[in-house]
Amino acid sequence: MSTDVQGPVAVLGAGTIGAAWAAFFALAGLEVRVADPAPDAQARIDAMLERARPAMQALGTLSDRPTVPQLHRDIGTAVAGVAAIQEALPEQLPLKQQAYRAVEAAAPADALLMSSSSGLMPTLLQQGLAQPERLLIAHPCNPAYLMPLVELVGGQATSAAVLDRAEAFYRVLGKQTVRLQREATGHLVNRLQAALWREAVHLVAEGHASVADVDRAVTEGLGARWTVCGPHAIFHLSGGAEGMAGFLQRLGPAVESWWADLGQPRLDAATRERLVAQMQQASAGRSPEAMARERDAHMLRVMGLVRPDGAG
Amino acid sequence: MSTDVQGPVAVLGAGTIGAAWAAFFALAGLEVRVADPAPDAQARIDAMLERARPAMQALGTLSDRPTVPQLHRDIGTAVAGVAAIQEALPEQLPLKQQAYRAVEAAAPADALLMSSSSGLMPTLLQQGLAQPERLLIAHPCNPAYLMPLVELVGGQATSAAVLDRAEAFYRVLGKQTVRLQREATGHLVNRLQAALWREAVHLVAEGHASVADVDRAVTEGLGARWTVCGPHAIFHLSGGAEGMAGFLQRLGPAVESWWADLGQPRLDAATRERLVAQMQQASAGRSPEAMARERDAHMLRVMGLVRPDGAG
Numbered sequence: 001m002s003t004d005v006q007g008p009v010a011v012l013g014a015g016t017i018g019a020a021w022a023a024f025f026a027l028a029g030l031e032v033r034v035a036d037p038a039p040d041a042q043a044r045i046d047a048m049l050e051r052a053r054p055a056m057q058a059l060g061t062l063s064d065r066p067t068v069p070q071l072h073r074d075i076g077t078a079v080a081g082v083a084a085i086q087e088a089l090p091e092q093l094p095l096k097q098q099a100y101r102a103v104e105a106a107a108p109a110d111a112l113l114m115s116s117s118s119g120l121m122p123t124l125l126q127q128g129l130a131q132p133e134r135l136l137i138a139h140p141c142n143p144a145y146l147m148p149l150v151e152l153v154g155g156q157a158t159s160a161a162v163l164d165r166a167e168a169f170y171r172v173l174g175k176q177t178v179r180l181q182r183e184a185t186g187h188l189v190n191r192l193q194a195a196l197w198r199e200a201v202h203l204v205a206e207g208h209a210s211v212a213d214v215d216r217a218v219t220e221g222l223g224a225r226w227t228v229c230g231p232h233a234i235f236h237l238s239g240g241a242e243g244m245a246g247f248l249q250r251l252g253p254a255v256e257s258w259w260a261d262l263g264q265p266r267l268d269a270a271t272r273e274r275l276v277a278q279m280q281q282a283s284a285g286r287s288p289e290a291m292a293r294e295r296d297a298h299m300l301r302v303m304g305l306v307r308p309d310g311a312g
Numbered sequence: 313m314s315t316d317v318q319g320p321v322a323v324l325g326a327g328t329i330g331a332a333w334a335a336f337f338a339l340a341g342l343e344v345r346v347a348d349p350a351p352d353a354q355a356r357i358d359a360m361l362e363r364a365r366p367a368m369q370a371l372g373t374l375s376d377r378p379t380v381p382q383l384h385r386d387i388g389t390a391v392a393g394v395a396a397i398q399e400a401l402p403e404q405l406p407l408k409q410q411a412y413r414a415v416e417a418a419a420p421a422d423a424l425l426m427s428s429s430s431g432l433m434p435t436l437l438q439q440g441l442a443q444p445e446r447l448l449i450a451h452p453c454n455p456a457y458l459m460p461l462v463e464l465v466g467g468q469a470t471s472a473a474v475l476d477r478a479e480a481f482y483r484v485l486g487k488q489t490v491r492l493q494r495e496a497t498g499h500l501v502n503r504l505q506a507a508l509w510r511e512a513v514h515l516v517a518e519g520h521a522s523v524a525d526v527d528r529a530v531t532e533g534l535g536a537r538w539t540v541c542g543p544h545a546i547f548h549l550s551g552g553a554e555g556m557a558g559f560l561q562r563l564g565p566a567v568e569s570w571w572a573d574l575g576q577p578r579l580d581a582a583t584r585e586r587l588v589a590q591m592q593q594a595s596a597g598r599s600p601e602a603m604a605r606e607r608d609a610h611m612l613r614v615m616g617l618v619r620p621d622g623a624g
Contacts (some may be wrong), residue, residue, distance in 0.1 A: 011412055014430050017570035025537070028453070035326060080523050088339070099612075103573075119566060120488060129328075141533045141534075142550070143618075145502070146414075147526070147533065147536075147612060148532050149529065149532040151529070151533075155456050163468055176528065178521065178524075178525040178528050178529055178531045178532075179521075179525065180520055180521050181519055181521060181522070182518070182519050182520045183518060183520075184515065184518075184520045184573075185569075185570060185573050185623075186570050188515060188520070188521055188525070188526055188529035188533075188572065189529050189533040189534060190513050190517065191511055191570065191573075191574065192508050192512060192515075192526075192529060192530060193534060193543070194511075194536065194567060194570040194571060194574065195507050195510060195511035195546075195574050196504055196508045197508060197509050197543040197567070198571050198574070199503055199504050199506075199507035200321060200504060200542075200543045200544060203496065203500060203503065203504075204544075204564075205333075206496075207489075207492070207493055207494050208492055208493060208494045208495075208496045208500070209327060209490065209493060209500055210493070211544045213490040213491065214490075214494075214542060214544065215541070215542020215543065215544050215545050216461070216488065216490050216541070216542065216544070217461065217463070217490055217500035217501050218363070218538050218542040218543055219502075219538060219539060219540065219541065219542050220459075220460050220461040220488045220490075221453045221459065221461035221463075221501040222412035222453075222504065222505060222535075223537075223539035223540070224459075224535075224539050224611050224614045224615050225607075226461060226530050226531060226534060226535035226538055227535035227536050227539060227610060227611075227614050228530060228606075228607050228610045228611050228614065229507055229527070229531065229603075229607050230408070230512075230523075230526060230527020230528065230529070230530040231505070231512045231526070231527065231530055232502050232507040232509075232512060232516075232523045232526065232527050232587065232590075232594070233527050233591070233594070233603065233607075235509070236328070236503075236591050236595070236600060236603070237600050237603055237604045237607060239600065241599070241601070242600075243588075243591060243592075243595070243600045244588045244591040244592075245584075245588045248579060248587065248588070249586050252584070254431060254577065255499075255506060255509070256578070256579055258497060258498050258502065258503065258506040259506060259510050259576075260504065261496075261497050261498070261503075262503065262507050262510070264571075266568065267560060267564045267567065267568055269382045272557075272560050275544065275556055275560065276555075276556045276557045276560070277543075279544055279555060279556040280556075282544070282545070283548070287553070288548060288549050288551065288552070288553060288554075289547065290554040290572055291541075291548070291549055292549045293423050293548060294370055294540075295537075295540050295545075297537075298539075298540045298617075299536050299537060299540050301617050302536045302539050302540065302614060302617055303536050303564070305610075305613050305614055306615060310371070312523065
């Protein structure tokens, strides 16, 4: 993997997202500086490196010249001379804007400024910047060292050249990028996930099925197909030789009638109680932490299979 | 795999779903009779057997004593002496009701009567039956010889004992079953799929992203995780030590605000045109048939990994 065109990267914030980014960049071979004044920042980075190394080794994304992230207390020293800044601060606008002012005061004028925000729109984030054109959202899937997808979203002031540079930056590192043509709260992944979960909650809240059975409908009925085909491709392939046109012709009205029947649940007290109790039951005594370890081990195997450059 | 408790099975209809069921049952070692008067029924069954055999071999579900389905023109001769009937006729109520009358006239009184319907409710299907208590919906994921999940749905008149027997019937054959506690149009899988696709269509129709990029958000950002964790478990695992309760506490309001922002697209002429054109582009010159072959080969590898009794 050639990384010699990639300069040093600064990561702002060593929370769950920031530490995962720092581990990913360092283990992919980039020089990394992390800005976080919290006393436990170093411990969190170290823990994340330990989790990320075997995962990236298994996936083949571990560099043969990995680096070690350098921790800085201040943004100013962290961003001096970097080629790119990955901001991963809490989802609070004033906090992010204050950080951007520190970036603008100390980073090279042509450094990419990429926010990991899942909830704030890039047009909002770039308000008040001296160089709003270099800001974009680059939203990872969690954990960033494992999941290949990065969603790139420009705001009204983002330049097309900056989006191109950001896309090239991540792709050299082995990431897959999708680019939104127009910003939307939650981008693509979180919106699609929220849409599916809304119906899942409806089915549980209305007593159609248990949390465990709804989850199994996804893991055993839908998940494998969705590693291979997206939602449009699935229907394209069920439309015969005419593809999507054939599907819409024959089944469009049925789909619209299903859409009309989907639920619009609220997360009220009764629904929350039901979700918590049934999730407890579905966990069958396993802690969330134990389940997360099972998930990670299993996902690594699946990811190894479905990587676009893997066994295809 | 022990199948000696399983009597002969009749499959009504040799369309895509019925032929896949027939191939599955026969290759799992059951005696199978298919009722279909169409002149090309035998050819369709033969073609399905050819597709199903290598898939079931790869998954380890191929019996060492596979059978060959016998084709019957009439339902009466097909269902005589069977232990179970898998109805897979077109989604037309009068057609199914007529078939059920033929079943009631000729099948053993204790034979299970299972409809593959995805769109009709079991309470509706059992109206007018002499023995409505033995009818349930057993809805497969397509293709039935490959996908493990079967959704079991009873109607108002279905007996609990019949649901238990149906569950045991499929589980002996290596299927995974989920049981709805209350019927719903589209059951679980199709409703969840429809919910996700509705938001996918919204994102494309409103110009936020292309068909190709929305599909990649699913295949590269969500699919692998959904082979391991269902939608509830994902949030349970992101809630820290408190699990779902912690997630709802911290992120419930954000999720509700995302739900409020999800789209409600229509499949109008402009949207259909956009979907067809962009799907054409995303196909990059591959025919739906070639894409379906790629999908099947790839899914077999993923399914082999994620089977509950596989590498776990």
